[in-house]
Amino acid sequence: MKIIIDAFGGDNAPVEILKGAALAVKELGVNIIAVGDENEIKKAITSNSIEENGISIAHAADIFKMEDNPVSIRHKGNETSMAVGLRLLRDGEGDAFVSAGSTGALVVGGTFIVKRIKGIKKTAIGSVMPGDNGPFMLMDSGANIDCTAKAIRQFAVMGSIYMKNVLGIENPRVGLANIGKEENKGSQLYIDAYEMLKNTPEINFIGNAEARDIPFTAADVVVADGFTGNIILKTYEGTALALLGNIKKIFTAGTLSKLSYLGVRKGLGDFKKKMDYKEYGGAALMGLTKPVIKAHGSSDAKAFKNAIRQAAQYSEKRVIDGLSEHLSKESGDDD
Template identity: 45%
Template sequence: MKIAIDGMGGDHAPFSTVKGIVDAINEYNAEIVVTGDKTVLENEFAKYSFDKGNLEIIHTTQVVTNDDKPVKAVKGKKDSSMMVALELVKNNKADAAVSAGNTGALLAGGLLNIGRIAGVDRPALCTALPSKKGFTLLLDAGANADCKPINIVQFGIMGSIYARQVLDVKNPTVGLVNVGSEEGKGNELTKAAYELLKEEKLINFTGNIEARDIPEGKADVVVCDGFTGNVILKLIEGVADFLMGKLKNVFMSGLISKLAALLVKDGLKQMKSELDYSEYGGAPFVGVDGALIKAHGSSDAKAIKNAIGYAMKYVEGDVVGEIKNSIKGE
């Protein structure tokens, strides 16, 4: 199995990206092909000890920045580290691609270069949110601002497959994000989606859930349109940062507080770990005809390593094949 990595995408590339790749090679014995400025990458990799036989560097001359418009980046920067990584998957020279770069460009590149799975109307970003159960999968986390009811149903099918094949969740439950838990609540989209989800045999639909139920872990997979999903994602990220910042200020405010912090140090570390995006690595773009993982833009080495690990699990779990078999029967 070979994983293609966009070596120049992300806020901390190529430094954190290279360190994450090295850690993935050492920990997972991953085979990596990384795209980007070869001289820069070689100089960075020279700082570390790892099996050089597990690494290939492909030189590219362009970089997709966060300021680039998605379609223009796809068409105008064909020799960018991001687009070349996607081409490797398209041409079966890599089994998966990982990038921490421009989200819109990556999604557009995934659709235009790799393409959709036959029968999938709208691929979706699938992200893991912290909950009392450990995590809850959210689809769509921002790929599709406007959706049709059938899109929401397909998100539920694809999210359930990812939960089973990659995260080993048996018979995952699916909830529809809504303004109330009762049937009949919501706007026209959620009302219509509810009726379709209720009849869908490929998922274990448990009904509506409110946004506050997500951290409670009331469903393994929650589905909604991408606009709603992205708002939920950004709010949870912001609240997590706010809470950790507040706790730090409280425990650093005086001598007694600092002593108290020592007593709960292990608990605080556990809490920080559970709220840390780097633990989950990245969000797969489910529904494209290949394994494509979007790592967080501010990914550190740990997040890149974990994103590579999830990319490997995505391939091993044959998520694409399972989606093809399921959606085909729709």
């Protein structure tokens, strides 16, 4: 298994990215192609004593910056590490691609360089999220502000195949994110999507997943348009950050509370691990002809290693074969 990585994407690039790559070589037995400025990569490897065994370098002169227009990634002359990495993936130089860089650019680049599977309307972001009763996939979590009901139906099929193949969940429960459980809830898009999902025999549609229940793993696959999905993702993250920040403050407030921490350290540690989205890697770009993973922008070495593991599984578990089989026969008439 050979994974191509964007060595210059994310807040902690290139050092943490390369450390994560070295961890992945050691722990997962994969090979890595690190894309980016060759001299900079060599320098980072040497000065941080990173084990370079299993890591080869593919040179790319530029870096895709967060403020760059995502659409510029399409241009032939774009020599950013992200664009070069996606071209290497397209050309079969590796099995999957991982970047912690700009999500927008990765979606555009994936769609126009790697290309979508025939019949699939939209490239979607499937974020694997920690839930109270196990992880779930939230999809689309931000690629498509405007969606049709048919696109949401495809998200459901894609998410089901991913959760079954990669996370081993048999017959994953699909829920439509919504403001209530009843069938007629939400905007016309949601009423239409409900009707379509109900009539899709290859998925296990369980109805609306009310936003309040989503953190309790109301469904294994939660589908939504990209605007709503991103609002859910970010409200979830923000609320968790605010609450856990307060809990931390309480424990560090004084001597007695610091002592108290000792008594619940293991419980809190286990809980933190359960809720740590870094454990699950990143978000899978779905609908492309090859596996692309978006790692969190703030990824450290461990998070990036987990994203590489996710990319390897995405490839190994033949998710894309499953998507092609189920969706390539669909007409493209209402895109």
